[in-house]
Amino acid sequence: MTTVNTPPGSDPTVISDEALRKAEEFIEADEGATNRLGGLAGQTVTVIAIAMSLFHLYAAYAIVPTQELRYTHVAFTLVLSFLLFPLAARFRNRVRWWDVIPGILAVATIVYALSGGDDFTDRATTPDRWDVIVGIIFIVLVLEATRRTTGAIMPVVAVFFIAYAMLGPHLPAPWTHRGYDLSRLVGHLFITLEGIFGVAVDVSATLIILFTIFGAFLQQSGAGKFFIDFSLAMMGGKPNSAGRTVVLSSFLLGGPSGSGVATTVMIGTVAYPMMKKAGFEKNAAGGLLAAGGLGAILSPPVLGAAAFLIAEFLKISYLDVIWMATIPTCLYYLSLLIMVELDAKRFHARDVDFKPEMSLGTMTKRYGFHFISLIAVVFFMVIGYSPALSVFYAIITTFALSFLRKDTALMPPKLKRALADGSIGALNAATTCACAGIVVGIVTLTGLGLKFSSIVIAYAGGSLLLTAIYTALIVWIIGLAVPVTASYIICAVIAAPALIKLGVPDYAAHMFIFYYAVLSEVSPPTALSPFAAAAITGGDPYKTTLQSWKYTLPAFLVPFVFVLDPQGVGLLLNIPKGGSWVDVFEITLKTTLGLMALAAAAQGWVLRHTTLIERGLLILSGLLLVFPSLIEALIEAAIGRDISYTYVPGVLIGLGVLLWQAKGPALQRPA
Numbered sequence: 113m114t115t116v117n118t119p120p121g122s123d124p125t126v127i128s129d130e131a132l133r134k135a136e137e138f139i140e141a142d143e144g145a146t147n148r149l150g151g152l153a154g155q156t157v158t159v160i161a162i163a164m165s166l167f168h169l170y171a172a173y174a175i176v177p178t179q180e181l182r183y184t185h186v187a188f189t190l191v192l193s194f195l196l197f198p199l200a201a202r203f204r205n206r207v208r209w210w211d212v213i214p215g216i217l218a219v220a221t222i223v224y225a226l227s228g229g230d231d232f233t234d235r236a237t238t239p240d241r242w243d244v245i246v247g248i249i250f251i252v253l254v255l256e257a258t259r260r261t262t263g264a265i266m267p268v269v270a271v272f273f274i275a276y277a278m279l280g281p282h283l284p285a286p287w288t289h290r291g292y293d294l295s296r297l298v299g300h301l302f303i304t305l306e307g308i309f310g311v312a313v314d315v316s317a318t319l320i321i322l323f324t325i326f327g328a329f330l331q332q333s334g335a336g337k338f339f340i341d342f343s344l345a346m347m348g349g350k351p352n353s354a355g356r357t358v359v360l361s362s363f364l365l366g367g368p369s370g371s372g373v374a375t376t377v378m379i380g381t382v383a384y385p386m387m388k389k390a391g392f393e394k395n396a397a398g399g400l401l402a403a404g405g406l407g408a409i410l411s412p413p414v415l416g417a418a419a420f421l422i423a424e425f426l427k428i429s430y431l432d433v434i435w436m437a438t439i440p441t442c443l444y445y446l447s448l449l450i451m452v453e454l455d456a457k458r459f460h461a462r463d464v465d466f467k468p469e470m471s472l473g474t475m476t477k478r479y480g481f482h483f484i485s486l487i488a489v490v491f492f493m494v495i496g497y498s499p500a501l502s503v504f505y506a507i508i509t510t511f512a513l514s515f516l517r518k519d520t521a522l523m524p525p526k527l528k529r530a531l532a533d534g535s536i537g538a539l540n541a542a543t544t545c546a547c548a549g550i551v552v553g554i555v556t557l558t559g560l561g562l563k564f565s566s567i568v569i570a571y572a573g574g575s576l577l578l579t580a581i582y583t584a585l586i587v588w589i590i591g592l593a594v595p596v597t598a599s600y601i602i603c604a605v606i607a608a609p610a611l612i613k614l615g616v617p618d619y620a621a622h623m624f625i626f627y628y629a630v631l632s633e634v635s636p637p638t639a640l641s642p643f644a645a646a647a648i649t650g651g652d653p654y655k656t657t658l659q660s661w662k663y664t665l666p667a668f669l670v671p672f673v674f675v676l677d678p679q680g681v682g683l684l685l686n687i688p689k690g691g692s693w694v695d696v697f698e699i700t701l702k703t704t705l706g707l708m709a710l711a712a713a714a715q716g717w718v719l720r721h722t723t724l725i726e727r728g729l730l731i732l733s734g735l736l737l738v739f740p741s742l743i744e745a746l747i748e749a750a751i752g753r754d755i756s757y758t759y760v761p762g763v764l765i766g767l768g769v770l771l772w773q774a775k776g777p778a779l780q781r782p783a
Contacts, residue, residue: 448663
């Protein structure tokens with residue numbers, strides 16, 4: 113819908129096929145490298161994937177018993193995982209006998225479990241010989257399917273937890289426990305609804321897959337392309353329009369994409385040529401693209417897959433999770449937008465000759481119905497429907513609205529592709545949830561969560577600040593190795609209890625862990641979003657990652673406000689104990705001002721280039737406003753006495769730097 117004009121005689125700025133191929137490799141690393149199948153094999157996989165989507169759409173509307181729903185969901189997941197994800201890269205694009213046999217075994221184990229009825233579930237603590245044999249086969253299949261879809265690290269983590277459960281009596285204190293034999297473990301993990309078929313698989317079967325189907329319907333109806341074109345047309349051809357486009361389109365694309373890496377690539381292929389023409393440095397441009405991709409999985413109404421798990425773990429409505437994410441999302445994008453505006457000055461961005469194929473009004477009139485699809489989920493939840501039923505009706509709404517335009521209509525070929533893509537897109541998260549169920553089951557069986565929280569608190573000396581820092585490091589380190597969903601699940605059961613023990617509200621503790629789990633998207637060595645962005649821009653992957661850290665600064669700091677500041681829960685739109693809505697406004701304002709100061713410090717620019725001293729003062733101002741507990745703790749340690757803290761120094765320091773720059777010379781030093 114849009115074109116970028118270039119001056120006569122100049123070569124158009126385009127992204128090479130090689131760059132796009134490299135970017136696609138990072139998407140595959142994030143979502144798994146699937147087989148590209150044709151002929152009978154391709155048709156068979158498509159039919160199975162469509163059947164899986166139709167089953168879950170039926171389950172969202174009708175009543176399917178919990179056990180049948182979870183078991184059937186896992187059966188579909190395992191079959192498609194073995195058919196679509198090869199044993200090794202050299203076996204890609206063909207289905208081999210060693211792909212078919214595990215799929216058949218997966219179905220056989222599920223049939224065995226379902227056909228056993230109540231007698232089967234009653235044997236959870238004392239499984240018979242066949243239960244153990246079938247259970248071991250099933251656990252191995254889950255581990256192998258997870259290895260194929262997400263890599264080897266998550267299955268290895270699960271195996272370590274199994275070893276921990278079996279070797280309990282032989283471990284040193286304080287890790288020792290009674291220990292469990294193979295029979296007891298298999299019974300707990302395979303037969304009960306507290307292991308593999310536990311909370312994580314329940315969320316995968318009732319919410320995650322429905323949202324991936326919803327995203328596939330949006331994508332096939334052209335919503336993704338419209339949101340990028342709308343952002344480009346709305347921002348115009350000003351020097352900072354390219355950066356603003358990244359910010360706006362990343363927010364809108366959270367629904368259709370659902371993947372930080374895919375969003376980064378989707379936006380980058382369109383926006384980077386404009387950013388380059390405007391004068392953006394390639395590593396900074398890549399960092400901004402990666403930060404935009406990260407924002408897509410932090411943004412309501414879809415958020416990331418882990419957000420559905422928050423609702424299930426806390427037994428609250430998913431609408432409550434969306435509500436809690438609202439202010440942090442606004443703060444994230446506000447900070448990103450401030451940095452974009454400063455970038456335009458820092459790089460002396462030039463106007464981009466931009467001419468859309470149609471006006472913003474015409475585009476909105478023709479394709480604006482996509483916005484209705486995007487807000488439909490929230491609308492149905494607000495009027496009282498369950499999250500599953502809400503997304504079901506949102507899918508129906510998207511399907512119906514697509515027929516308003518001939519080029520967006522979900523006719524049979526597109527509908528078939530949307531249904532198939534919906535299930536295939538859920539496989540990565542579904543296998544992760546099943547494998548994470550092994551970890552969760554062992555944590556609950558052995559009591560590791562409470563034991564681990566006691567150890568963390570002991571190391572922190574009972575300090576909430578140190579406990580929060582240790583928890584953030586634990587989540588971050590685990591997130592380097594495993595996907596976001598798995599990172600959240602593991603840390604929710606082993607790390608959240610430590611924060612809750614020290615008086616942090618459970619919802620604040622879980623949101624803290626959620627945000628740090630998401631940050632693994634921009635953390636090496638698995639920083640897939642920045643690496644994909646670097647492939648597009650031609651920048652250095654590690655320099656691009658450092659730039660993405662700068663842009664995602666709010667995501668690193670704001671979660672500490674949830675847990676350390678008594679008013680901090682106000683950022684989650686919860687009234688602090690003994691407080692009022694005034695506290696919500698106050699903490700939001702202070703955090704906003706602090707993030708503005710930190711954004712300016714990160715960019716090295718306010719009204720002009722900052723000196724080293726000015727930059728240091730801006731960091732101090734921002735920390736005093738956003739992360740006061742750290743500064744307060746350092747001062748108290750230095751003077752040996754408690755201090756009564758106010759936010760006034762932070763405001764005064766930031767204001768002082770602003771006034772000093774306003775008095776300075778008008779000449780701007782080049783970046």
